Amino acid sequence: MSALARYFIANGKEVAGYDKTPTGITKSLEDLGIAIHFEDDIKKVSNEFLNPENTLIIYTPAIPKNHDEFNYFKENNFKILKRSTVLGEITKQTVCLAVAGTHGKTTTTSILGHLLNVCDVPVTAFLGGISENYNSNLIINGTEVTVVEADEFDRSFLTLSPDLACITSMDADHLDIYGNADELIKTFKDFLERIKPNGKLFVKNGLPLKGITYGIEDESDYSAQNISIENGSYVFDINTPNGIYKNFKFSLPGRHNLSNAIVALAMAAEYGCSFDELARGLESYKGVKRRFxxxxxxxxxxxxxxxxxxxxxxxxxxxxxxxxxxxxxxxxxxxxxxxxxxxxxxxxxxxxxxxxxxxxxxxxxxxxxxxxxxxxxxxxxxxxxxxxxxxxxxxxxxxxxxxxxxxxxxxxxxxxxxxxxxxxxxxxxx
Incomplete structure (x- = not known):
């Protein structure tokens, strides 16, 4: 939500919002001139936002059904859209790169957004966490390409129509929404139907899906090989459908993070970035706050x-x-x-x-x-x-x-x- 707030501010809109508690993120939004309140009371909303003719209300499923402000907007005929729907609308006129999976979305999305930015791609990347490189969850370098997290919660990702998409994992989660793991997997397969006809799917090796595979020290289409640890960083070669590229460096600990880096590299490479630029981008990547x-x-x-x-x-x-x-x-x-x-x-x-x-x-x-x-x-x-x-x-x-x-x-x-x-x-x- 805060990335969307930054996006609309960057595009000259007036933005205000509600959150349950103050955080570092809400403080950073207030520093941008966004009025935020923390009490569910319509009187806390400025009059300029109480005109249904020119105000769009964006919400997430985290807002409870008995929320007084939310019900005021519904009863007074405001245009109300779910966050995922708004993301879907923003990405429609762009080349959309979407990252799906029950784990790894935020890190993978932030790596991919950073790589495309370093490669000077005109990209807008919506991140699910605060990038250490940009101290923000929004990267803006143009509007031709969008990078988004394709969130499986509440089936939100079915609003997207990506050109390139990846699936990092499909472990059971959100069973309060889906009921069982089979239903969750079915919804991931529904998401794959949303990929554009000439689009590409990237899947972690071992998942029961067909696509461009990625992995670590295996026979995937894109895989990390000859891995060593030097000064707390991974050093590795990457095997690709077009040959082997050597001496990549990546500083986030954990094989799960290295796996996320491989699929971000693969998606950026398939988009058209050069491996020389990708190596430079990966080495300069600093991570996401609250991810190791x-x-x-x-x-x-x-x-x-x-x-x-x-x-x-x-x-x-x-x-x-x-x-x-x-x-x-x-x-x-x-x-x-x-x-x-x-x-x-x-x-x-x-x-x-x-x-x-x-x-x-x-x-x-x-x-x-x-x-x-x-x-x-x-x-x-x-x-x-x-x-x-x-x-x-x-x-x-x-x-x-x-x-x-x-x-x-x-x-x-x-x-x-x-x-x-x-x-x-x-x-x-x-």
Missing amino acids: TYQIKTEDFVFIDDYAHHPEEINAVHQAVREMYPNKKVLAIFQPHLFSRTKDFSDGFAESLSKFDEILLLDIYPAREIPIEGVTSKWLLNKIQNSNKKLIQKSEIIDEIRKSKAQIILTIGAGDIGAEVKYIKEAFHV
Whole structure:
């Protein structure tokens, strides 16, 4: 939503908005002159926006049905569109590159947007997170090409008609929407029908789909080969349908991130970018905030923050941290996101969290949901097969870190745990 707000401001529109709580993102929007309020009260909306003739209302499914402002706009005949529909309209007159998948969308989209920008493609990229390169979730270098996340939540991606699309993963998620994994996979296949007739599909090797494949040290159409780690960065060659290109560098830890980089390279190459420019772009890529973001990095103490909120994402974070710090003790502080997701994947969460040396568990962040009876963090804690585990409140995080002998600290989750990062950083900054 904030990327759309930036887009409309950049195009000379007046923009205002509502959010549940103030964040760094809302502050950055206010700095652009966007009026934001945090109380559900139509009186907080300026009169200039209360004219249905010239005001477009854009919303996401995160807005509850009983939201007073939302219902005011509906009852007074304002034009109301879902965020995904607006993205679909914006991309219609452009070459659209869409990134789909249950994990990896934001990182892949931000890599792809950055690569196209470095290659001087006239691109507008809408990102699901704040790019470290641009300190924004919007990259604007023109309007001929758009890069978007194709979000499977609530079937939002069915509003898009991409020229190039990729699928990074199809693990079960959002079962509160889909009911079962088969229905989710069916919806991904419906999305593939949205690709334009002469378009191209890129799929992670191993997925049950036909397209241009990508992978790591395998026989994919695009694959990373001869991988080594130098000074905390991956160095690799890339095997392509047109030959091998050598000495690429990429600084985000974790094989999952390297996989995201490969498909971004593949899509940019198939669009028409040169591998010399792509190598330069990849080496200069800095990442996305809250995606394995180093907050403190010294010889004796490392603090990393990550948005992971699904068992497979936590497994990927674990793989990355063990690869980078193979002999160090790791403390993971996890805030589950959504009662339904915790219920649906409790065994997966327990298994993935058990791999860390110590686990601190916070209460479930409800987001758009009401509690489900019996689904609590205490219930999840009892499933974790690791004796070094504890249920804590957010106010106890810093004291618990001080008690630990772990050298690597991870904060993990998609809720408001991200707001605790600055306090942890201040407490342990050296």
